[in-house]
Amino acid sequence: MIDLIATLQPLVVGAVLIWSARVKLVSPHAAAAANRSALARLLGQDRALPAYRLLGGVEVTLGALLLLPPVLRAEALAATGLAVAFLGYLAYARRAAPTSSCGCLSARPTPVSGRNLARAGLLVAAGGLALLATGGWLTALAGQPAAGGAVLLVELAAVVALSPELDHVWLLPLRRLRARLTHPLRGGSGVPLLATVQQLQLSDAYRRVAPLLRSDVREHWDDGDWRFVGHAARYQGRLVTAVFAVPLTDPEPDGVRVAVVDDVTGHTLLSLAGTSPGNGPRLSVVPA
Known part of the structure; x- marks a missing residue:
């Protein structure tokens, strides 16, 4: 089972990197997201957007390499190094610029939180597991589609759950549904x-x-x-x-x-x- 999980990690990390690059490279709100991020404090206001774009280019390139066969050990090592750099950057942002936005998977302003750090840690672990891969993810999925699909579903669900910038996609609708079903401002009598x-x-x-x-x-x-x-x-x-x-x-x-x-x-x-x-x-x- 560990071989299957390790083999699928390039697909997980590559998909996350490409999604993150999309925000930095093609989002119309990329400039605002860069200026709200800790890059503005770290590099200066003028250099924040170029650095943000450059990071997006690195992410999309590395993400594409991870998705396209064959997956080389050097690619997995680079992905692990990038995830470690993300983790260090987020730790810096939370300490030095607590009001700054993450700017990771969405241009929505979301301060860096423990969930962002946990997501970066998850990517570090995924990159480390990818170093153990002995084959391609496409072959592994074709050989064990049910088990492979379950692994991917669990990991991608974990990434989404650890992404505050994506709460509007799933968490807020769930909260609204719970409010409609439970009527929290009403008791059993129906009196508000x-x-x-x-x-x-x-x-x-x-x-x-x-x-x-x-x-x-x-x-x-x-x-x-x-x-x-x-x-x-x-x-x-x-x-x-x-x-x-x-x-x-x-x-x-x-x-x-x-x-x-x-x-x-x-x-x-x-x-x-x-x-x-x-x-x-x-x-x-x-x-x-």
Whole structure:
């Protein structure tokens, strides 16, 4: 299996290099991407774009050599050296110019992050494995199409997942889909959480404990006709949770109750009731 993986690495590295070169050589936003990158700080504003273009030329040349048979050991060695240089450059950019953009796989402004460094590390490992290749990737794929396809799919998925500049392609649509499916601003009752927060913030119970609060809404859940909303707080030097009970069937703020619960022991240290009938919920709960 290791032979198959090693043999496919020139295809992976070559594809990534050509994709990266596309941004530097043919993107209409290449100049802006170069000026936002750490190259402007490293080489100067005037030299940033020529260096960016030159790097793109090196990438497309080396990428094409890796994709076209035969794959020579010198090509794999050059790819590994280039990946190491990328890793060093990204480490420099993150330390010396933290607001600079990566400019790697997209012209979108994306600051250098741990994901970019991990992707460069992955390319270093892929280049090192390519040095062990004993045959061509096309032959390996033809001989073991299922296993080879699975290896390529996993590696390319890893490259995409470690590329913040590509989040708009897959991650943001997934987040929008999750928001549509889960309705994060609604509880099980269908009452928007925002409406609950507005109701409790207008209540006397909230005003009386507001000086204790140290966070926004940390958790919320519904139980019967009540919604419980938890805030991190500090009371008499203790870390506590302020648990508000907000009636779902009564929009008036007077019905809001609050209990201050010790995070360590789960004991209720303070309980304030509104003017709603006395058959409301018990608030001596342990925070999740």
